[in-house]
Amino acid sequence: MTNTSYPASYYAASANPAPSRPALQDDVETDVCVIGAGYTGLSSALFLLENGFKVTVLEAAKVGFGASGRNGGQIVNSYSRDIDVIERSVGPQQAQLLGNMAFEGGRIIRERVAKYQIQCDLKDGGVFAALTAKQMGHLESQKRLWERFGHTQLELLDQRRIREVVACDEYVGGMLDMSGGHIHPLNLALGEAAAVESLGGVIYEQSPAVRIERGASPVVHTPQGKVRAKFIIVAGNAYLGNLVPELAAKSMPCGTQVIATEPLGDELARSLLPQDYCVEDCNYLLDYYRLTGDKRLIFGGGVVYGARDPANIEAIIRPKMLKAFPQLKDVKIDYAWTGNFLLTLSRLPQVGRLGDNIYYSQGCSGHGVTYTHLAGKVLAEALRGQAERFDAFADLPHYPFPGGQLLRTPFAALGAWYYGLRDKLGF
DSSP states (O other): OOOOOOOSSSHHTTTTOOOOOOOOSSSSEEEEEEOOSHHHHHEEEEHHHHHTOOEEOOOOOTTTTTTGSOOOOOEEOOOOSOOOHHHHOOOOOHHHHHHHHHHHHHHHHHHHHHTTTTOOOEEEEEEEEESSHHHHHHHHHHHHHHHTTTTTOEEEEOOHHHHHHHHOOSSSSSEEEEEEEEOOOOHHHHHHHHHHTHHHHHHHHSOOOOEEEOOOOEEEEEEOOOOEEEEEEEEEEGGOOOOOOOOOTTTTEEEEEEEEEEEEOHHHHHOOTTTOOOOSSSSSEEEEEEEEEOOOOOEEEEEEETOOSSSSSHHHHHHHHHHHHHHGGTTEEEEEEEEEEOSSSSSSSSEETTTEEEEEEOOTTTTTHHHHHHHHHHHHHTTTOOOOHHHHHHHHHHOOOOTTTHHHHHHHHHHHHHHHHHHHHHH
């Protein structure tokens, strides 16, 4: 059987020690079988174990192998489409429920880090950086919107103030969210996996789910074993493949690219980001960056629709980094990698139930670090019979991509080209 290891990345190279977990080779019984040991699956497992469920997690590769262990590491609140967009689509009552949850994921991460003493370089503070007056106006509206839902840790930054937090001449202003922040994403996943096991949960690696036998007592089959459960949680996101065809039809894997510099040293690192906040700009196809615990700059951006791996990641991302920080022109890039996230047509997460006992959450659309932690709590609530918050997500309308799987990539790329052109032209 193939043993899938982590792709070469800064995160894999700097991961905390973790045990080697066996592949499933037996037939086991459990209350809940979770498919996928990324943030959604691990968060679900933790909440369920804390509420007395017996939980088995199946992971096709290694804990945090997918987006959970490769992302930019930024704690960003709300969803890929903000609460005002949701409100226009579903009305004020459902939007109120979703708005009340929009800032919960970051709190869950911090609670997990504190409760289980997870070493993941957690830092507070995230900046949304505006490149145009129009983007600055959007941030002003966003601040009012978020404050309407009780989120008050926000500060608008004028041009002088943003220069104090990021040494980039491109920005006209921004917004600081002190409940945002950043983490080493793979170490967060590894710490959560250890927490799952400390509560009696079992995680099998190198154990892809190859078939789900649906029914009153569903069974998940792997190449060498099977799990019979009362409930199944499908949490594979962009790495689920076609295991559940009705989920694959309404989503599309997309790739994003990330680079990590050599260590910059304290002085240069502090000159770039004096308060050690993470930053993302306000473009549709946004760039994002932050410092690591050992003072490297992590810089990411760009989207490859259909999740093809580019031939030269550094050639795509380094020019973006140098546009923001020309002072890094002589700095070496030590790592470059890509990872997939799952895009939905609405850019809102898809949550639901298949039959009576198969639950799922997918499609964070590039906004997954906080949402996935919330999703685990919401899924666990639903399995305990408390479905109001689950239903608020499940009732969001979702549609298949135009043209089906064959044409979804060119349609999405065309849309991205249009919005990228709007970013460049400033309208």
